[in-house]
Amino acid sequence: MTTDGPPSEGADGARDPDALVARAGKRADTRQDQHFLIDDRVLDRIPGYADQMDRSHVLEVGAGPGALTDRLLAVADRVTAIERDPDFAAHLREEFADAIDADRLTIVEGDALDVDLPEFSASVSNLPYGASSEIAFRLLPRGKPLVLMFQQEFAERMAADPGSDDYGRLSVTAGHYADVEIVETVPPTAFDPQPRVDSAIVRLRPREPDYSVPDDDFFMDFLKGVFTQRRKTMRNAVRNTAHITDLGDPDAVVDAADESLMGKRAGELSPATFAALATLAYETGRPGEY
Numbered sequence: 001m002t003t004d005g006p007p008s009e010g011a012d013g014a015r016d017p018d019a020l021v022a023r024a025g026k027r028a029d030t031r032q033d034q035h036f037l038i039d040d041r042v043l044d045r046i047p048g049y050a051d052q053m054d055r056s057h058v059l060e061v062g063a064g065p066g067a068l069t070d071r072l073l074a075v076a077d078r079v080t081a082i083e084r085d086p087d088f089a090a091h092l093r094e095e096f097a098d099a100i101d102a103d104r105l106t107i108v109e110g111d112a113l114d115v116d117l118p119e120f121s122a123s124v125s126n127l128p129y130g131a132s133s134e135i136a137f138r139l140l141p142r143g144k145p146l147v148l149m150f151q152q153e154f155a156e157r158m159a160a161d162p163g164s165d166d167y168g169r170l171s172v173t174a175g176h177y178a179d180v181e182i183v184e185t186v187p188p189t190a191f192d193p194q195p196r197v198d199s200a201i202v203r204l205r206p207r208e209p210d211y212s213v214p215d216d217d218f219f220m221d222f223l224k225g226v227f228t229q230r231r232k233t234m235r236n237a238v239r240n241t242a243h244i245t246d247l248g249d250p251d252a253v254v255d256a257a258d259e260s261l262m263g264k265r266a267g268e269l270s271p272a273t274f275a276a277l278a279t280l281a282y283e284t285g286r287p288g289e290y
């Protein structure tokens, strides 16, 4: 679904996003990824993408002037909003003083990459694109449902299937934690100031993978290694993992692995195949560990 045209009236009782930006009294700083959603139709739809989720405590990362915070407060029991910019954090405390007094909203002023995250039941956020990958991979291991806005190109890589051009480490690692679904494409006109790229809203439903990995950190490092040289065959790509993982003997892994698999490229293999290969690497390529 794509939206276009001018912003329209928001849901009953919702604060006007332009008025929120004006009341914040501060110009957006695009170097801080400050692109604010001003399209009421998009803002009204976002909570709906989380309607099957537990909304007892919703985490919003990068609340800005608070247009999404306002929509989330309408559907959630409790919201925690993280915002790094002290001016916007002060504005949020003032704008939503009633919800804060009623213990329904907590404003955390700080960097979402550093602050302690609360025990949230779901996260719904229009992420700062410069840190969206790091933030997403802080949230994903918590195993909670997420509705997150990303750059469209990033979202497509996240949701890609094996064999497609977009399929890569991001697709495997995101898919390790969640089922990934692009639910809406959002054009630059929905934001002020407008970003140069299209955006996409992604729903991530936590999943238990139907495969096991030897160790999460080893698996992530192994994927980093094999995808660094994605055009090479797995035979060479596995050798390339040695300097990233603590894999002492990559040749032992290549020798022990299925030969036809070693002739393929990383972009052709499923997450389950990577997991099996990482397990083999963990068990045969780390002399002294076994």
Ligand SMILES: C[S@@+](CC[C@H](N)C(=O)[O-])C[C@H]1O[C@@H](n2cnc3c(N)ncnc32)[C@H](O)[C@@H]1O
Pocket (backbone or CB within 6 Å): 032, 033, 034, 035, 036, 037, 038, 061, 062, 063, 064, 065, 066, 067, 068, 069, 082, 083, 084, 085, 088, 110, 111, 112, 113, 126, 127, 128, 129, 131
């Ligand atoms: C894309 S804007 C979204 C604002 C608002 N949620 C909206 O939809 O209009 C991202 C917000 O994240 C904030 N931000 C940027 N980097 C951050 C970080 N590392 N931690 C927390 N907030 C951050 C920016 O100040 C900005 O307000």
